[in-house]
Amino acid sequence: MTPPIGGAGAEPDGLAAATTTTAATTATRPRPPARPRTMPKAVERAYSQIRSAIVDGTFPPGMHLEEEGLADSSGVSRTPVREALRRLAAEGFVEFVPHQGAFVPTWTEADHHEIFDLRAVLESFGARLAARRVSAADLDELRALAAEMETAARSGRPDRLDDVAALNNRFHGAVLAASGNRRLRQLAQATVAVPLVLRTFQRYSAERLQRSLRHHREIVDALAARDESWAEAIMRTHILSARWELLPAREAPEPDPIDSEG
Numbered sequence: 505m506t507p508p509i510g511g512a513g514a515e516p517d518g519l520a521a522a523t524t525t526t527a528a529t530t531a532t533r534p535r536p537p538a539r540p541r542t543m544p545k546a547v548e549r550a551y552s553q554i555r556s557a558i559v560d561g562t563f564p565p566g567m568h569l570e571e572e573g574l575a576d577s578s579g580v581s582r583t584p585v586r587e588a589l590r591r592l593a594a595e596g597f598v599e600f601v602p603h604q605g606a607f608v609p610t611w612t613e614a615d616h617h618e619i620f621d622l623r624a625v626l627e628s629f630g631a632r633l634a635a636r637r638v639s640a641a642d643l644d645e646l647r648a649l650a651a652e653m654e655t656a657a658r659s660g661r662p663d664r665l666d667d668v669a670a671l672n673n674r675f676h677g678a679v680l681a682a683s684g685n686r687r688l689r690q691l692a693q694a695t696v697a698v699p700l701v702l703r704t705f706q707r708y709s710a711e712r713l714q715r716s717l718r719h720h721r722e723i724v725d726a727l728a729a730r731d732e733s734w735a736e737a738i739m740r741t742h743i744l745s746a747r748w749e750l751l752p753a754r755e756a757p758e759p760d761p762i763d764s765e766g
Contacts, residue, residue: 546584551591553578558597558608560666569598569606595694619695620747624740626692627676631723631739633683635732642682643728649675650720657713665708675720679739682727708749716746 554574557563569589571582578585589606592598599609634642649671656667676696680689708716719742726735 546580547587547591550574550578550580550585550588554585554588555592555597558592563608565608565610567608568604569608571605616747620743623692623695624743626688626695627680627743628736628740630680630683630685630688630692631727632732632736633685633688634679635727635730635735637684638682638727638730642678643724645678646675646682646720646724646727649678650717650724653720654717657717668713672716672720679723679727712745712749716742719745 554563554569563569571585571589574585574589575582589598589600593600593606596609598606600606653668653671653675656664656671659667661667673696677689677693680692683689719738722738723735723742726738
């Protein structure tokens with residue numbers, strides 16, 4: 505018997521030709537263009553600059569946030585600005601008005617009270633839970649943050665209140681983390697992130713700033729003592745006293761006088 509031409513196992517000429525053609529086509533087929541990697545960085549840049557301008561008041565409440573102007577000031581195109589505005593809207597820093605565009609939210613007195621009442625409920629409960637579960641490492645971190653805030657407040661630097669605000673956010677986040685309740689932490693931090701809360705320290709007088717710093721020390725003392733009621737009470741007092749800094753036209757209410765006959 506005569507073996508096939510080309511030896512045992514040789515492929516038919518037509519199959520070999522087809523295989524060669526397919527391989528050549530695969531090798532020469534152009535690859536799809538790579539997705540640009542600069543977009544996330546551009547979005548982050550636009551997001552950070554717009555957010556900072558809203559928090560520090562450069563973009564005041566009610567301001568129309570026009571994409572073209574924001575793109576020019578951020579040094580990016582309009583596409584990442586649009587994405588950044590959507591992200592800021594999801595976080596409560598921006599609101600979209602149909603057929604008009606994006607605006608910096610205007611906060612009413614009712615908004616102030618709602619947000620701080622909600623913070624008082626969530627964060628005081630978080631402090632109560634933290635008093636049960638706080639670790640030695642958590643307490644060390646909280647003491648260090650309280651000390652850093654005091655140092656920043658005494659520094660005399662023009663941006664010292666920005667430093668105090670950043671450290672304050674870390675302090676409150678650390679208390680919530682010590683609570684061990686992930687959902688509570690997410691809810692509370694979403695409330696803290698709104699612009700009017702972040703601007704609180706810009707309104708503090710020197711006396712009220714010192715009172716706030718003392719509250720932080722007392723919160724740590726209550727947690728260290730594992731006194732749930734004390735931790736809950738001082739955190740609630742701390743939050744509710746802060747809301748009046750954002751209502752400069754009114755004074756914080758005085759406590760009800762004690763009945764002298766009682």
